Structures are given as C-alpha cells and as structure tokens.
Amino acid sequence: MIEFNTPRRGDSGQDADRLPSTSYAVLGMLSFGDELSGYQLKKRADNLRFFYWSPAHSQIYAELRRLEKLGYVTHREVKQMRRPDKRVYRITSAGQEVFETWMNEAPVEPVSLKHSVVLRLFFGHAGNPERLREVLADYADQVSEVIEDLRGISEEISESDQFFYPAVVAEWGIGYYEAERRAAMTAIRRLDDRPERAESQAEEKDADTA
Amino acid sequence: MIEFNTPRRGDSGQDADRLPSTSYAVLGMLSFGDELSGYQLKKRADNLRFFYWSPAHSQIYAELRRLEKLGYVTHREVKQMRRPDKRVYRITSAGQEVFETWMNEAPVEPVSLKHSVVLRLFFGHAGNPERLREVLADYADQVSEVIEDLRGISEEISESDQFFYPAVVAEWGIGYYEAERRAAMTAIRRLDDRPERAESQAEEKDADTA
DNA sequence: ATATGCATGTAATGGGTTACATGATTGT
C-alpha cells in the first residue's frame, strides 16, 4: 500500500518551504528590490516593531546566511574607505518567488501575543491593587507615546503612493493602540469602581479571615 | 576587593530571580491556592490564549520541574484506580512571595506581538491584491469568532466577584478584538478605494514598464 | 472497533537572545 509516511521536515537534507516567519520578514524587507546590509536590515526590522517583534541583530545575520544557502538572497561585498566593508544583500528571483507564494498561500494565522500587563491584570488578586493601577496607567502612557510616533509616521508616509501599504498598516496600528489605551483606562475605572470587600479595615492578607 | 563581577544567570547554581514570563504564568495559575496537575495547568493556560500564548504541554512539565527545584512549588502523588496516577502541584509560600514580588515590582513591558496578517499587509506590494483582501476578510471572521467566545466567557464569569480580574481582562479582550475587526475592515476598504494605477491593462509585473 | 480524553513524560531540534569581540569614524 502506498502510505504517506508523514512528510516532515528533515526528510531530504534541506526542506524546500516552511521557513520561520522571521525569514519572510527579512525576505519582505528585501522584496522592494534594493540592496541592504545586515545592519540596515536590522533598522528596518525595527520599523515593524509596532506589530511584529524585532529580532536581535545576530538573528538577522543568521537569517541572511540561511537564506543565502537556500538561494533566496545573494550578497556583494562593498568596499568602503575609512569604514569597515559592508556586505549588501539582494533578493534573488527564487527568493521573490517563495516570498510571493508565502504572501498568497500562507494560511491566516491568529496573532501571537504576550501581553504581560494583561497577564498581571488577570492575576490581580495576588498583587497590590494600588500598584496594579499604577502599572495600568504607566502602560496607557507608554501606549500614548506609541500612538504619537505612529501618527507622525503616518503623516510622513501617507502622501506618497509608494508607501500605500505601510500607510494602511500605520492606520491599523493607530486603531489598535488607541483600543489598548481605552482598554487600560476602562480597566482602571473597573478597579476604582469595585465594591471593596474590606474598604477601611483593609488587611485581607495574612489577617484573621483565613 | 569586593567586586561585583556581573551577577548574571548561571553564577551560583540556581539564580534567584529573573524567571521567564512563562514561569510566572504557571505560578499565577497556581496562585489561587488549589492543587493542579500538569494536564489541568495546560488547560488553564489555554484560557490565557486571548492575550498570552499557550505553551506546549511539555513546556509546562518542564516549568513545573524547574519551579519545584527552586522551591516555589511542591507536588503530591495522587493515586487513582483504573487511571494513571496524577501528580498535583501546589504553590509554596516562597512561590507566593516571588509571584507577588513580580506582580508588584516587574517593569511595565510593552506587548510583544507577532501579527503575521499585518506583516503581509505591510508587504502588500509583493502579493496578489485580491488574495490580500481575502486574507483580511478571513482574519476578520476569525476575530469575530474570538469575540463571540469572549462574550460567552464574559457573561459566565462577570456574575461572581470571584472572577473579578478575569472579567476585567475579558472586557479588555473584547475591546481589543473589536478594534482588530474594525482595523481589518478599514484596511479592506482602503484597498478597495485605492486609485489603481493600471486598472484595465493590468500586468504591471514582468511587463514593459521595467 | 475506534477515537477522544486523561495523564505524563523524553529526545531532537530549532529559533532566538545575551554577551563577548573587534574596530573604525563621527559628533560632542
């Protein structure tokens, strides 16, 4: 019988597709066609930080080596006087192809998020309520700054059609962070409005009511 | 001379604080005081999935072993007839302490998110616009389902004061996912409204306009 | 019968970070 013995990666040396998303992020940044060094790539990756975590520079270099081995990028040594040489990378047509395939065919994955502030809110019973309010307020402030940054970026880029997609993303980001700010503030209000079960005499912890 | 030779992890066998956030998630789930098996813990962790990724079960078991070695949890073997024994874990007072310290003292970190749909939107130039619209619509649908789930959970728990904090988190989640839905739909509208730069004659790709 | 849920774990591998390393240039 012809049995499909679970075609998993590692079968034949180098497994064609199924790259980690970081690879696609790097490929994507090169998909505009210009040549970029690892250093520049890292800086560009930081622009994605609003909706995608930014890998460490060492990771970018590792990624580039991998992509080159797969034939998706090539590099060229650029000699510079009075500066260390740079190695600029360019996407190959094979790279363009796999990137487009990913764009069009990859399944729609849910966001993966690690929201440590909300995690702390969830476990609010175990902490100091005052401090929790501070944490939330602090978070709301941080978010406000991000919104300002995004508004700035949005204005800069929404003129030119060249940045059409990034502009749409910036708008998305603004909506997202505004929702975060609202949520944090609503949460604070909920904490304030809570009918406290020992208002004045406090000390619910290690007190009599064990 | 008393020199602080960079107290980094790995110095003295087991490094007091600075646990990964997953440890705190596990500790938090045990901070209610009940005994839980690794299996139950995994299921509880899945409830955090709306705002915190859920680790693999093997990771939970590994985490429990680590926490036990640190003295933050203890386990007890529970014999069951006609069923494999279970090992239930309980938080220790040392564990409660470090957890509370984390709750009150940990710095307010920004969310770390990997939004692959937005990543694809950002690189929209490299894909099929029709397909991108589909992806966005698909995402909006998935988000709608999450919202329904959250609404259900919210109604269930918002009665009892016992689930005060989780209820606040559920509300936050609803606000967040509603913003996501709106953002996805706004993005679709932007794509639709875009003044297409070659509407009828198409073929901007590998055509003459190189 | 077969699948699904309960329950626990190990092995292999991978993705990623932090710290270590080096070295020149430009700005303060």
Next chain:
DNA sequence: ACAATCATGTAACCCATTACATGCATAT
C-alpha cells in the same frame, strides 16, 4: 576624551516546539 553609530560576527545558553512514547477509560 568619550560616547555613539556603523558594521559584522561568534559562543553559550535557553526557551520552546514537534514528534515520539505509553497506557488506561469512556464515549460513539
């Protein structure tokens, strides 16, 4: 003079996932 920026890379580690492994019980 010192710090910051450009630029590239390695080593050590660790967090985490996937797959492998086992085995009983209940529901379909």
